[in-house]
Structures are given as C-alpha cells and as structure tokens.
Amino acid sequence: MTSTSAARRPSTESPTDPVRLLRSWAPGEGSWFSGPRGAMLTRGVRARPSSADPDAVLACLREVGTRSGSPAVAIGALPYDATASAHLVVPEHVERAGPLGAVLTAEQAHAPVTGVARPVPEPARYEAMVAEALARMEAGPLEKVVLARTLEVLADRPVDTVPMLRALARRDPRLYLFAVDLPPERTGTPRTLLGASPELLLAREGHRVTVNPLAGSAARSSDPAEDRRRGEALLASAKDRHEHALVVDDIVERLRPLAVDLEVPDGPSLVATATLWHLSTTLRAHVAGTEVSALHLAQALHPTPAVCGVPRADAAAAIDEIEPFDRGFYTGTVGWTDARGDGEWVMALRCGEVEGDRVRLWAGAGIVPASSPPDELVETTVKLRTLLDALGLDEG
Numbered sequence: 001m002t003s004t005s006a007a008r009r010p011s012t013e014s015p016t017d018p019v020r021l022l023r024s025w026a027p028g029e030g031s032w033f034s035g036p037r038g039a040m041l042t043r044g045v046r047a048r049p050s051s052a053d054p055d056a057v058l059a060c061l062r063e064v065g066t067r068s069g070s071p072a073v074a075i076g077a078l079p080y081d082a083t084a085s086a087h088l089v090v091p092e093h094v095e096r097a098g099p100l101g102a103v104l105t106a107e108q109a110h111a112p113v114t115g116v117a118r119p120v121p122e123p124a125r126y127e128a129m130v131a132e133a134l135a136r137m138e139a140g141p142l143e144k145v146v147l148a149r150t151l152e153v154l155a156d157r158p159v160d161t162v163p164m165l166r167a168l169a170r171r172d173p174r175l176y177l178f179a180v181d182l183p184p185e186r187t188g189t190p191r192t193l194l195g196a197s198p199e200l201l202l203a204r205e206g207h208r209v210t211v212n213p214l215a216g217s218a219a220r221s222s223d224p225a226e227d228r229r230r231g232e233a234l235l236a237s238a239k240d241r242h243e244h245a246l247v248v249d250d251i252v253e254r255l256r257p258l259a260v261d262l263e264v265p266d267g268p269s270l271v272a273t274a275t276l277w278h279l280s281t282t283l284r285a286h287v288a289g290t291e292v293s294a295l296h297l298a299q300a301l302h303p304t305p306a307v308c309g310v311p312r313a314d315a316a317a318a319i320d321e322i323e324p325f326d327r328g329f330y331t332g333t334v335g336w337t338d339a340r341g342d343g344e345w346v347m348a349l350r351c352g353e354v355e356g357d358r359v360r361l362w363a364g365a366g367i368v369p370a371s372s373p374p375d376e377l378v379e380t381t382v383k384l385r386t387l388l389d390a391l392g393l394d395e396g
C-alpha cells in the first residue's frame with residue numbers, strides 16, 4: 001500500500017443533496033458513482049491498495065481506517081481481463097447522498113461535441129465476427145459469447161466530461177452512473193472512464209447480497225404500443241431467455257460456495273433504459289462475516305456470461321481471437337467496497353474512455369446459436385447511442 005499526504009481531513013458522511021453533489025464532480029479530483037442505493041462523490045487520494053486482491057484491499061482499508069479514525073472506502077475500476085492492472089484508490093474525502101432520482105430534467109443541454117467517429121471494426125466486419133462465433137458454436141463446446149465493437153471518436157477539441165456526466169444523469173438518473181479518473185496513458189493527458197450502466201454485478205449491504213444480471217435486449221420504440229409489443233416479444237423470446245438463463249446459471253454456480261439462502265426467481269422480468277429493454281433477474285443471498293467482501297464476491301463472479309460467455313474459458317479465448325481491440329475497463333466492473341465488506345460493483349457497460357480529444361466507446365451483444373449477425377449489429381448500434389447522445393454526436 002502506498003500513502004499520499006493526509007493533510008486534508010476526511011469528511012464525515014452526511015446526508016446531502018445528490019444533485020448538488022453531482023454538480024461538484026470535477027475530473028481529475030475524484031470519482032462519481034451513483035445508483036438506486038445512493039450517490040457517492042470522492043476527492044483526493046489517501047492511499048492506493050497495492051493490488052486489487054480483496055484481502056489486500058480489506059487490509060489497506062482497515063489500516064487507513066485505524067490511522068484516520070473514520071471508515072475507509074476503496075473506489076475504482078477492475079478491467080475485463082483479470083490479469084490486467086486494476087485502478088483502485090482510497091480517497092481522502094467521501095461524500096454520500098441519496099439516489100439521484102428524476103431531478104436533472106430541467107438542466108440545460110450542453111453544446112454538442114463535433115468530430116469524427118470511426119467504427120472498429122467496420123460494421124460489416126462485426127457481422128462477420130458474429131458469423132464466426134456462430135460457426136464456432138456449431139463446431140465445438142461454445143454455447144454463448146459476447147462480442148463487442150468500438151467507436152473511436154476524434155473530437156475537434158478536448159472533450160469536457162462534466163456535461164457528459166450531467167447528460168447521462170438527465171437522460172436516466174436511475175442507472176448506475178460512474179466517472180472514474182484513470183491513470184494517464186499518453187503524454188500525461190487525464191483519462192476518465194464514464195458510463196451509465198443498467199447492470200449491477202453485485203451489492204453487499206451487511207449480510208445481504210444482491211446480484212442483478214441482464215442479458216437479452218431489444219431496442220425500444222417511441223410509439224408506446226410498439227414499445228410495449230417489443231418488451232413483451234423480448235420476454236417471450238426463446239433465444240433471449242436462453243441467452244439470459246446461461247448467465248443466471250453461471251452466477252448461481254459461482255455464488256453457491258460463498259453465500260447461503262440463495263433466492264433465484266423462476267424466470268426473468270423486463271427492465272427498460274431510455275433506449276433498450278433487457279431481461280433481468282434479481283438474485284438474493286446472505287454471506288456471513290466481513291471476510292467475504294463485496295470485492296471478493298464481485299471477483300468470484302466476474303466475468304459473468306453477460307460479458308464473456310459459456311463455457312467461460314472457450315468464450316474468453318473466442319473474444320481474444322475474434323475482437324480486434326483490447327477491452328480495457330469495458331465489461332470490467334466499476335464500484336466501491338468498504339472496510340466492513342459492503343460495496344457495489346456494476347458492469348462497465350454503456351461507457352467510454354475520454355482522453356483529451358479522443359473518446360473510445362464500446363458496445364457488445366451476447367451471441368447464442370439462434371443469433372443473427374444483422375440483429376446483433378443493430379443491438380450494438382442502439383447500445384452505442386447512450387454515450388454518443390451524451391457527447392451530442394450524430395455518428396453511430
């Protein structure tokens with residue numbers, strides 16, 4: 001563990017206005033995380049855990065807590081590839097508030113970003129990637145794989161992440177909104193991972209554990225009757241229910257050795273974001289003691305088949321071989337964990353990495369034998385809109 005100056009005292013955690021809190025987020029100064037359980041703004045760096053190993057993080061949090069006399073939190077992001085470097089910090093200040101709710105609707109839209117967005121791979125190549133995954137499924141043990149594509153945006157000026165986060169909050173404040181400073185990669189330019197994810201990997205509150213996988217998606221419609229029809233069709237779709245069940249089964253198998261009283265609903269239900277319907281299952285369980293922290297549980301589940309596939313090793317190999325880019329933190333997990341073992345970790349989806357005038361956006365789709373390449377391309381295009389709209393860019 002490395003420590004930085006403790007010149008500023010940590011704030012005590014007090015109830016506060018979530019909108020005021022959101023408006024005080026500034027890139028380079030700390031991180032933002034919010035969802036249905038509340039919002040968190042952090043500032044400064046008190047310590048950096050030496051690794052993302054959950055025991056090392058818990059030990060670091062307990063040491064910082066003892067030294068500072070107040071409960072410590074670690075916040076950050078873990079990459080898709082568990083062998084790549086995680087980014088976790090123990091902030092100097094943590095301020096919490098209730099959920100954002102529908103409170104930013106009156107806020108002014110910001111000036112759109114202008115620039116060019118280059119798809120990597122090209123859309124036709126993405127369809128070929130899906131076709132290749134389908135061929136692998138016919139030939140071998142692969143049952144499901146999530147394949148992604150990216151948009152590389154080059155803006156005509158440095159991109160301001162403050163209005164982007166506010167735009168995400170305005171559009172759908174109930175999602176998991178995050179903005180995490182990442183260590184600079186090129187020429188010291190600050191990097192921010194920013195997103196509006198609908199998917200909770202795991203929350204631990206005391207002994208209670210909640211897991212909420214999503215898999216199976218359909219684009220929404222502006223016509224209410226058609227919108228409802230699409231939601232109902234998704235709920236009835238054998239292809240999407242299968243894609244979803246593979247995720248739930250994998251989570252149940254990995255959670256069972258770590259938790260008790262596991263409750264698994266009989267079937268999925270529908271949830272909606274501004275652009276998509278998803279199949280959703282909320283699983284609940286209990287864990288004993290603080291030794292199995294939210295971070296332990298998140299790492300035990302990650303990467304679920306909502307972002308990787310089944311069997312995991314075959315899907316990971318297919319992703320490695322078929323996708324022409326490094327996922328970085330996309331399809332990793334973003335969140336926080338504290339010294340009591342509580343925490344929330346969400347899937348890093350509907351997100352982008354902003355670095356000066358460059359933004360990289362990602363979106364993926366779960367491929368199962370009944371998938372069709374053009375439909376999966378459309379699904380990724382709809383998913384990319386979340387961040388494109390936050391940027392104010394038309395391309396997609």
Ligand SMILES: C=C(O[C@H]1C=CC=C(C(=O)O)[C@@H]1O)C(=O)O
Nearest residue numbers: 214215216217306363364365366
């Ligand atoms: C991989 C993504 O979504 C996952 C989460 C929800 C639904 C999904 C789907 O229907 O394919 C994906 O598994 C993404 O948004 O980039």
